[in-house]
Amino acid sequence: MDQAESRRGGRLEKYLVAKTSFLKLVDEQIKEGKEVVAPVRQENQANFRRIKSTAEILWGGPQTVVSAKSFVFPPKEELLNYETNDEVRVQPRVEAKPLILLGVHSCDINGMALLDKVFTEKNLDENYVKKRENLTVIGVECLEPCSPESFCYRKDSVLPWDGFDLFLTDLGKNFFVEVGSAKGESFLSGLGKKATQADVDRVKKIRRERDAKFDEKQRKLKPKLSDLPVLLKENYNSPVWAERGARCFGCGSCNMVCPTCYCFDVRDCVELDLKHGIRARWWDGCMLTDFTRIATGEIFREDRGARLRHRTYRKDYYLFEKWGKSFCTGCGRCGKACLTKVVDPLDIANEIYERSRSR
Amino acid sequence: MAKPKVAFFDFTCCEGCQLTVLSLGDKLLDLFESVEVVNFREASSYKGQDYDIAFVEGSIASSKDIERIKEIRKRAKVLVALGACAHTAGVNAIRNFHNQQEIRKMVYGDKAWVFDSILAQPIDAIVRVDYYIPECPIDKEEFLRFVSQLLNNMKPFLPDYPVCVECKMKGNVCNYHKPNPIICLGPVTRGGCGAICPSAGNACEGCRGLIPDANLEAMEWLLNEYGVSAEDKFRFYRMYNGLMGMKK
Amino acid sequence: MTIYKPEVAVIKRVEKLTVTESLFDLELLSGKPLGHRPGQFLELSIFGVGEAPISISSAPSDSPTFQLCVRKIGNVTTAMHARKPGDKVGIRGPFGNGFDLENFKGWDVLLIGAGLGLAPLRSLIWAVLNSRQDYGRVFIIHGARSPQLLLFKEELREWENRPDVEFYSTVDVADESWQGHVGVISTIIPEVDFDPEKTQAVIVGPPVVYKFLIKELKNRGVEDDHIWVDLERKMKCGVGKCGHCQINNVYVCQDGPVFRYDRIKNLPEAI
């Protein structure tokens, strides 16, 4: 939180808003036809869905199956459509409409903050950026771990670093609301009153308690977070990769659910007349066999262990080193999704750490 | 460019795949526009013997079938196995695990000898198959994509990733994570169906066949974790992937 | 305008080089020059089929025309081979770093092209020959699997006959017509009379050749930071997003495809 504050070169406004009036505000927006998406229960888990009333919202756990990234980087997204009669007509497609994303946990907000970096770096990706600009992100603070798999506290991701418009902390009757942007400020439309120092202190205390609770309940990360890149770098040839790789399906579930996996495939689809078609991108995953297969049949990262290492390295070494932030926000989704329990980044880090110490 | 001539043939199956073609809706008319259908017994009395592309549905299950499919192979420039029965022998292969004499008796009593029947086999057990459109029944979108890519001189796209990929894209709660877990073959089964069964609350029963590098050891590990008995495993592997169960 | 929207280009001329390779002359419909460096590549679009990364085979000086040498192997490349002069295709790019000629000026240059590797290398060869005076000795080494598969045969002859080029050529398997060296390309390096101290070496070829060629060059005493390689990986976007072309932590499409060997030699996935 403090980072975001300093990045914006000033203090963020903080308000105290009665929960009922905040929810009423959202319900009114829905009635006006605004699209609001929030976590709702789905069987014994949850998912982001378009809601018709704030009553549907599932606050807190369990975790949504798929992260909030789908709203900025959907599973399938058209990039172009074209017509090839006598003339070739190519229309770029950038679909974006205003969307309020409510009840987002910090791990997903941070995930988007990280995606912001990669999609705006050098070649700006309009398809992502336009969707992102149209999004109003209203986060909510987790006061309980949302799943046994999550380890956000260990990844310094229990609060958002950046990337939200409003961030809510449940104070019982009120929300403590932190404003992250002008868009957030105007969404509030003057609701509530400025938070006093006492309010701020109260939140600080809640956060201290929460930290203690998370520290106790979430699985420990044995190496220091900042040591992860070096630890991984030194263990490129660790037997861990082959051992875990042997039990990996190569199913890519870990890639699909992750808030920071952003690889994609691009394919053309053409109508039967062979004249009209689209080009679209689909989520792809570095754990899938075909990910590096080229026309001559060569696969550059053939064995599953090497792919698992690559995935782990992207999160906690390559991108960590490049951007100064781990690209794993500790949401725990991949560890849950992986049916053979091989992918959990925290488990991997701990195992490598233990093994390298005992050597 | 002349329209390619297309023929549909069926062997032992439920004909659901041909019916899926007849149920393409408005796209059916587009299909008739872009190809010339010369043989489609299910839908037409015209029996053309001159064709470029043969879509073959069903399993080979009698000695007559063997002759017929060889004849079709000879005439067709491109032979496509349509649906699970043609691709993996589909549910028909279940009977291969029964005593053949006994099951004939069970169904036809003392007249069992009258009927010519052999083990159910996929088309490629007899002749070379150029392309496969898997699934029971085939997926409309995939069929249309296949035809347009073939017309466009492309190698048709058939995903090599497993069902889990699309299952996750749909945001489903994994079958293994439900309060009453459902044993699901998604992690080793070829995707492309849009995870239609898990999305409708059921197990993936493996009707699209295994992915090329399916990790069956991992599957064993997983099913053992869930305490699935060997008998249950085999039964399940053998819904559509008779051969898979035989490997062990 | 998004980074995924191709510009339309027109095919001006098609020349069949071998059974599987053809050379295409293209120009942007807008008539603008492409503005590329040797060693850069494009994403070539055939609408309805897809995109594929293809190196620009011509020297920047030929602008606004540019040339692609395409091997027919998959969907896009087969579709490209079915196109005729006047047909329109899509182009995105140029992408990648390409060769920085400053690194070679004043040096002897050893240019090694194996198989289709000659296609991208050709853009560099012509750039060097077009300002020949800037360089010391120029070596061109080319290898193909058989004489039938030789690309740019006329140009090979031209280079061979140029007094200011030291030219070597080899085939893996010869036929009656072949008089020259026989053997895989790495076997020719010991015969080349170059001064390792004064030479910058460039290798472009299929994935298998790098290991052997680098070993031969090092045997001759070429320093790692005088060796340049041009690598190929699967690509889907060409602009550093899709993730397919990553070699450990480098992106071939952003940090490459041209790499100085000492900078990637410690990447286990590179060579």
Place this chain on the structure above:
Amino acid sequence: MTGKDLNIYVHHVTRVEGHGNILVDVKNGELKEVKLEIIESPRFFEAMLVGRRFPEAVHIASRICGICSISHTAASIKAIEDALDIKPTWQTETLRKILMEAEILDSHALHSFFLAVPDFFGLPSVIPMASTNPDVVKTAINFKKLAHEICDVMVGRHTHPISMVVDGFTNLVTEEQMAELLKKIKAALKNDVPKMLEFFSRIKFPDFERKANYTCLVNPEMYPFYDGMIKSSEAGVYRHRDYRQKIVERVVDHSTAKHAFGPVKPYMVGALARFNTNYKQLMPGAQEAAKMLGLEAPSYNPYHITLAQVVEIVHCLESMSRLIEQLLSRGIRDERVERPPLAGWSARLPPAKKSWGVGVVEAPRGLLIHEYRINGNGTIDAANCIIPTAQNLANIEADMRELVPQILDRSKEEITQLLEMLVRSYDPCISCSAHLLKVDFVE
């Protein structure tokens, strides 16, 4: 008329589902032989079901037929529920009724438009009609699209439904989805039905009458497809569990499908049997439609099966609207929580169980019976399936036997054509019964 020799052999009757041959042999003006050969490779479904746990059995049973897989699924589920003593909820049964009617809609649209109609235009298939009668083809496509959409939304897909399982649904449609479907059904009633009736009222069907024994479900509450007692002109009204005494199946040499008798004589099942028996229960629009088409109950003309199907298309659209309205007025509840449907590997047997059960439904082509014996682990020990087409086979042959002498003075081509049309009008589903038809004249 005397002394004519005729030998007809139609190999693989087209525009029917599955493979069959027609064989007619007339010597010296005398009918020697009439056969409908079924040459589909036997599929041994009854054997395939043995050793399967009941939730799997439902999905395997569906694969008996691609066109009436909802009926097979329903019959299979009902047999299992009968054996396990499960009484599904009103909501579950209402949803199933809608699904059955959607399948009837699809199947009848396919048969009446795509398979039967070309005969009346002297065309080999519906394909050329796409340009000559685009409106008609469009109407048929609209019906099929609607039926598929209903099934896709409700059970994942039309052919081999996914979420329709024992004691419920693994995935539940929402009220919004049902309301949306209702709108589309009403639109079809308004726009497509008049076109269909106008078109079919202009078609002239061959004149031929033979009074058959008609067998179908009867139910005091509604024109039944999903549930009821069995009524047969020969055997009267009886309970589904008594079918073995009333229906006798025999293996005949020329057919991989068994022939059924009820219990002695051949009988007819399907749209015309239902129309003749349950005419009064048709929805008002359907009765109206029958009048427009000049179809009166009872009709003894088997060529009228196609018209009865057209009437049932109208009935199903009306009936589905009514059922959806009832459903929406009660509201759709997610019953899966209190009453998890019995699906998948983890489905355990409920405590109270009988060892065997019978499920009977009206498939598009008629009465469909599944009977299973289930053991204590929920595994199928024995199965018997009686398929509509198998029940019609003996009756088709009886029709042919009566028809051929009446038309012997016509040309061989005409005779062949009329025989093929007769077989086709039964809409035989040969892959179900094993598989189809051929006509061979021996001169």
